[in-house]
Amino acid sequence: MGITRRQLFGWMAAAGAGALAPGVAKAATGKHFSGYPESFGVLHDITHCIGCRKCEAACNEVNDLPAPDKPFDDLKVLQDKRQLNATAYTVVNRYQFESASGPLYVKTQCNHCLEPACASACFVKALRKDETGAVVYDASLCVGCRYCMIACPFQVPAYEYDKAFTPRVMKCTLCYPRIREGKLPGCVAACPKEALTFGKRDELIKEAQRRINRNPEKYVDHIYGQFEMGGTSWLYLSPRSFSSLGMREDLGDKAAPEYTSGALAVVPMAVTAGAVLLTGIYAIARRREQIAEDERQAAVAQTRAQAEEEMKQKLAEQKKAADKERESVVKREVEKALKEAEEQRAADKPAADDDSGKET
Amino acid sequence: MQQISASLKNAAKPSVWTPFNIVAGIIIAVGLVLTVIRFTGGLGAVTNLDHHTPWGLWIGFDLLCGVALAAGGYMTSAACYIFGLKRFHSAVRPAILTAFLGYALVVLALHYDVGRPWRLPYPIFYSQGTSSLLFEVALCVFLYLTVLFVEFTPAALEWLGLKRARNLVVRLVLVLTIFGVLLSTLHQSSLGALYLIAPSKLHPLWYSSYLALFFFVSSMFAGLSMVIFESTLSHRFLHHKMDEHHIEQSHGVAISFAKAASFIMVGYLFMQMIGLAADNDWHYLTTGWGAWYLVEMIGFVALPAFFFAVGSRERNLRLIRWTALWAVLGIVLNRLNVSLVAFNWQLPADQRYFPSWMEVGITLFIVTLGVVAYRFIATRMPIFYEHPDYKEQQEE
Numbered sequence: 001m002g003i004t005r006r007q008l009f010g011w012m013a014a015a016g017a018g019a020l021a022p023g024v025a026k027a028a029t030g031k032h033f034s035g036y037p038e039s040f041g042v043l044h045d046i047t048h049c050i051g052c053r054k055c056e057a058a059c060n061e062v063n064d065l066p067a068p069d070k071p072f073d074d075l076k077v078l079q080d081k082r083q084l085n086a087t088a089y090t091v092v093n094r095y096q097f098e099s100a101s102g103p104l105y106v107k108t109q110c111n112h113c114l115e116p117a118c119a120s121a122c123f124v125k126a127l128r129k130d131e132t133g134a135v136v137y138d139a140s141l142c143v144g145c146r147y148c149m150i151a152c153p154f155q156v157p158a159y160e161y162d163k164a165f166t167p168r169v170m171k172c173t174l175c176y177p178r179i180r181e182g183k184l185p186g187c188v189a190a191c192p193k194e195a196l197t198f199g200k201r202d203e204l205i206k207e208a209q210r211r212i213n214r215n216p217e218k219y220v221d222h223i224y225g226q227f228e229m230g231g232t233s234w235l236y237l238s239p240r241s242f243s244s245l246g247m248r249e250d251l252g253d254k255a256a257p258e259y260t261s262g263a264l265a266v267v268p269m270a271v272t273a274g275a276v277l278l279t280g281i282y283a284i285a286r287r288r289e290q291i292a293e294d295e296r297q298a299a300v301a302q303t304r305a306q307a308e309e310e311m312k313q314k315l316a317e318q319k320k321a322a323d324k325e326r327e328s329v330v331k332r333e334v335e336k337a338l339k340e341a342e343e344q345r346a347a348d349k350p351a352a353d354d355d356s357g358k359e360t
Numbered sequence: 361m362q363q364i365s366a367s368l369k370n371a372a373k374p375s376v377w378t379p380f381n382i383v384a385g386i387i388i389a390v391g392l393v394l395t396v397i398r399f400t401g402g403l404g405a406v407t408n409l410d411h412h413t414p415w416g417l418w419i420g421f422d423l424l425c426g427v428a429l430a431a432g433g434y435m436t437s438a439a440c441y442i443f444g445l446k447r448f449h450s451a452v453r454p455a456i457l458t459a460f461l462g463y464a465l466v467v468l469a470l471h472y473d474v475g476r477p478w479r480l481p482y483p484i485f486y487s488q489g490t491s492s493l494l495f496e497v498a499l500c501v502f503l504y505l506t507v508l509f510v511e512f513t514p515a516a517l518e519w520l521g522l523k524r525a526r527n528l529v530v531r532l533v534l535v536l537t538i539f540g541v542l543l544s545t546l547h548q549s550s551l552g553a554l555y556l557i558a559p560s561k562l563h564p565l566w567y568s569s570y571l572a573l574f575f576f577v578s579s580m581f582a583g584l585s586m587v588i589f590e591s592t593l594s595h596r597f598l599h600h601k602m603d604e605h606h607i608e609q610s611h612g613v614a615i616s617f618a619k620a621a622s623f624i625m626v627g628y629l630f631m632q633m634i635g636l637a638a639d640n641d642w643h644y645l646t647t648g649w650g651a652w653y654l655v656e657m658i659g660f661v662a663l664p665a666f667f668f669a670v671g672s673r674e675r676n677l678r679l680i681r682w683t684a685l686w687a688v689l690g691i692v693l694n695r696l697n698v699s700l701v702a703f704n705w706q707l708p709a710d711q712r713y714f715p716s717w718m719e720v721g722i723t724l725f726i727v728t729l730g731v732v733a734y735r736f737i738a739t740r741m742p743i744f745y746e747h748p749d750y751k752e753q754q755e756e
Contacts, residue, residue: 144475146414161404285444
């Protein structure tokens with residue numbers, strides 16, 4: 001194969017300084033990020049895998065995971081499709097096809113995305129993309145919200161649901177502590193058929209391309225993981241479509257943080273614009289209220305003035321009427337008196353006439 | 361309902377063994393037992409959560425529905441204090457109380473759901489993962505719960521007779537309201553935006569880059585409907601606690617809120633259509649998922665919107681109240697569709713999640729705690745009536 005162990009260790013020595021130098025992590029932000037330079041990955045050539053489960057055994061051992069119910073040399077477990085779980089960072093599944101010459105075996109584990117959905121989703125930064133290429137989990141920060149599991153498009157992170165006090169998210173670490181010591185990841189070291197090749201991701205892509213070019217009839221022309229979800233540190237070569245091997249080909253090339261960066265970017269603007277808008281609405285409502293109040297008061301004042309004016313007028317009229325009335329009463333009284341006097345006089349006269357009449 | 365009403369009629373008698381108390385007592389007792397199992401045996405001991413479904417009923421109902429239905433708090437206080445619609449004044453306190461209890465219970469439910477609840481302050485005080493939508497949710501829920509608590513305190517302070525403290529808080533009303541509306545806008549929408557990161561798992565009819573907007577706009581009519589629905593219950597069971605002012609205003613509140621809700625719901629339907637058009641998801645409408653989507657959109661948004669409109673035009677309070685319940689159920693359906701039904705839609709049926717009875721038990725337990733706390737507070741503090749000492753100042 002193209003990459004020997006010696007070459008590999010040479011790269012690692014060269015990359016060592018860079019890998020360990022502190023830097024600003026650009027993973028899990030909205031910016032496009034094409035991976036840390038010199039970061040590592042693994043190329044899984046599905047055509048070479050024989051389903052021996054030695055990688056599973058090595059993974060279990062180097063990560064101190066609990067022993068499984070059935071031993072790793074029991075290949076009968078391959079009859080059923082298995083998924084990653086809290087006690088297995090990697091599983092190999094068998095895919096049988098009627099037309100093909102034999103079954104195909106696919107190893108599953110964390111793909112170590114260049115811009116990990118899990119890391120961008122973690123609200124305590126318990127997950128981060130390391131310069132080595134590994135997506136690293138820090139259990140001492142984890143709250144256990146499991147949003148990383150929602151976010152992961154590959155259904156990788158598993159959770160220790162049965163632990164009451166120290167439940168952890170469990171997933172492949174790319175053997176990040178071993179890489180730092182200059183060792184190979186457990187699974188890669190154990191693979192007897194070189195179905196797994198560890199190296200710098202850039203080199204692995206070239207190597208994969210070389211294999212496809214050399215044997216175009218053997219491989220589909222697709223390096224799975226080169227662009228999926230913005231690219232992953234694990235890369236896959238397959239003799240047939242990846243979707244027929246349980247790997248989703250509809251994920252797209254967009255890195256996960258790109259789906260959320262818009263919603264996040266709106267926040268500060270929404271707060272600022274919202275505060276201005278709401279204060280403005282309040283001010284308008286208040287002003288309108290003030291105007292309504294002023295108008296009401298003006299109307300009241302006007303009505304009152306009007307009423308007063310009317311009242312005055314009415315009073316004047318009444319006074320006039322009263323004066324007139326009084327005048328007329330006086331007049332009437334005078335007339336009455338005069339009339340009475342006249343009547344009296346008239347009465348006196350005929351009375352005298354009567355007296356004279358009686359006498360006659 | 362009958363039982364609760366009977367229990368309240370008997371409230372004058374000293375007996376503790378009312379049907380309401382018995383039922384609530386049983387639920388709480390079972391809840392406490394389940395609580396012990398949850399915190400000693402881990403999540404696996406009580407939930408059906410698994411590798412594919414890390415978020416179940418407690419997130420889908422307790423968090424998503426709880427927050428949406430508590431939206432009445434910001435809607436009512438914004439209408440009254442910011443938009444200056446004073447005729448809703450008597451509805452503010454019940455709405456704030458509901459929102460406060462709603463959020464408090466959301467936070468309580470989260471303690472059950474996360475693996476290490478004692479670390480819940482971490483995202484805010486210890487290690488801030490600012491690239492996460494969940495960080496925004498956490499920060500906003502934390503801040504808004506604080507705001508709601510302060511907004512609620514005048515009622516408690518009046519009850520306790522602490523005049524000076526109460527008057528101090530009342531002066532903050534406007535600032536608190538503006539702050540509350542901003543925080544609500546952010547996290548109502550960010551609850552929807554939580555799912556933006558998983559386009560490969562949520563069915564395209566529910567997934568949209570406008571998901572945040574959909575959650576925010578639907579929270580508006582969720583809040584309005586919830587205020588109407590809850591006032592219906594309060595009129596039935598806590599009528600004796602209401603003053604004339606509250607009773608006088610409440611019909612107007614229901615009619616105006618129904619009108620507003622119907623208007624917003626129609627807008628929401630158009631937004632949903634724009635969402636379908638933007639992603640060109642029309643062809644999914646002819647599938648089974650499409651039928652289910654149409655049940656939600658027509659059966660639980662368009663029809664309630666129509667009946668709200670009819671109810672408010674004809675001033676038909678009965679129709680409005682039933683429609684409010686209908687709209688509330690519609691919101692629950694929407695949140696469960698996004699978080700559970702249409703999530704992981706590609707998984708084979710045997711790997712799909714269904715909540716265990718114990719998860720349902722904890723949810724019932726938490727809802728019951730809310731009802732009991734609401735009743736406790738509403739029967740003691742000036743929620744449905746104005747405290748005689750503060751009548752004059754109330755209107756500012």
